[in-house]
Amino acid sequence: MPEGPEMVFLKELAEPFVGQQVWEARGEAKGISFDRVKGQVLQDIKTFGKELFFCFPDFALRVHLMLFGKYSINGELNRVLQLGLVFEAGEINFYACDCRLLNAPWEDQYDWPTDVLHPAFDPEKALGKLLRSPGRFICDALLDQTLFAGVGNGLKNEVLFRQRIHPESQVGEIPASELRALIKATQALSAEYLEGKRHGEGEVHWQAYRQKICPRDRVPFLKAKLGKPPRSCYFCALCQRQYLPDW
Ligand SMILES: [Zn+2]
Structure with a gap:
């Protein structure tokens, strides 16, 4: 299971997408309305322990890689896609992980x-x-x-x-x-x-x-x-x- 430092490292890898609009959002993650994500501008990326958050004005997409989660930046893996975000600068895809949409003010839940x-x-x-x-x-x-x-x-x-x-x-x-x-x-x-x-x-x-x-x-x-x-x-x-x- 990835530990906190690996999530901070992943955040740093994904930082070029901050400030960019989501061109396409897709995947099998339940509870995420992908239509709502499309067209939004990524404002920030945060981590809390083993969790990663893509922050948008009214909500965040939370990713936890759990035990066997994988990700690919500007590439795809031959697995079931849970969450994929496409930006002008490239794309990020997540597999075998837990992805959720958290409504604002979601940040209050975290110490x-x-x-x-x-x-x-x-x-x-x-x-x-x-x-x-x-x-x-x-x-x-x-x-x-x-x-x-x-x-x-x-x-x-x-x-x-x-x-x-x-x-x-x-x-x-x-x-x-x-x-x-x-x-x-x-x-x-x-x-x-x-x-x-x-x-x-x-x-x-x-x-x-x-x-x-x-x-x-x-x-x-x-x-x-x-x-x-x-x-x-x-x-x-x-x-x-x-x-x-x-x-
Ligand atoms: Zn010893």
């Missing part, structure tokens, strides 16, 4: 500064929200899109490894200084991921996610489905500390 890549992302607010559920495992909290919009499974595994925190650590048992550092690392790694995309590198250089050996200890990573719902975790039993209450 924009919870997006890790948003310039107004507020680490202290994130910490406050995190501490509201002290019994939760940190691997679940990091994937909570109401706390850290844009963080997916790769970023989650990687920041926990970098900060030496075991995925099944209870939030309330981790020292606040460690949580602050974890939030900063999440922000920094997301930015690094985006920079990598801009420079044509596929993804970040993962040290833990989908890796076999811990580069610090040279022992095999443990791989397990942890959390609610269970998601793949890659972690090292030697260098990632598990914070749990003392019984």
Whole structure:
């Protein structure tokens, strides 16, 4: 599943269409009246976490690539088209994704500064929200899109490894200084991921996610489905500390 940085990168790729009129709108996405889209001028493109928005004066088209979504700019794929927008400068097509039309004022539904890549992302607010559920495992909290919009499974595994925190650590048992550092690392790694995309590198250089050996200890990573719902975790039993209450 694409994580936040990939959506920001996609937004940047589509930016040449901003200010242009939609010549043609088509696709199978239910709930979108394509007649309404045709002739409108694209005012802006925004992202929130893993969601992308094509903004028009009275509505937005929201795209979520889900697990297997694909897109093509100035090309077509041999799949069922969900949403295709044709402009003077070219076209953008989406497949196997969730596309919806949101009526204004749709922006009020989103708490924009919870997006890790948003310039107004507020680490202290994130910490406050995190501490509201002290019994939760940190691997679940990091994937909570109401706390850290844009963080997916790769970023989650990687920041926990970098900060030496075991995925099944209870939030309330981790020292606040460690949580602050974890939030900063999440922000920094997301930015690094985006920079990598801009420079044509596929993804970040993962040290833990989908890796076999811990580069610090040279022992095999443990791989397990942890959390609610269970998601793949890659972690090292030697260098990632598990914070749990003392019984
Ligand atoms: Zn290790």
